[in-house]
Amino acid sequence: MTYMAQYHRGTMQILEALAGELEQIGALGARAAGVVRRGGTVWTSMDSGHMPHYEHAEERRGNPGLFRSSREFPDMKK
Incomplete structure (x- = not known):
């Protein structure tokens, strides 16, 4: 089985x-959107362990700037 066939099977x-x-x-997406609209902060660890941190860097070209990014939790509170 080719890599792409394996990838497709896994994705499906x-x-x-x-x-x-x-x-x-x-429901969770709507709740998060409401928090952001009211000026609040939504926390996530979606990039931990899945993709390299630099892929989500705020200064990366093409990043829409929807999320703040940091490798250290205390920095996220700033």
């Missing part, structure tokens, strides 16, 4: 597993 398995969670994902 992930998406199929998420299908039962869509209502909760939508």
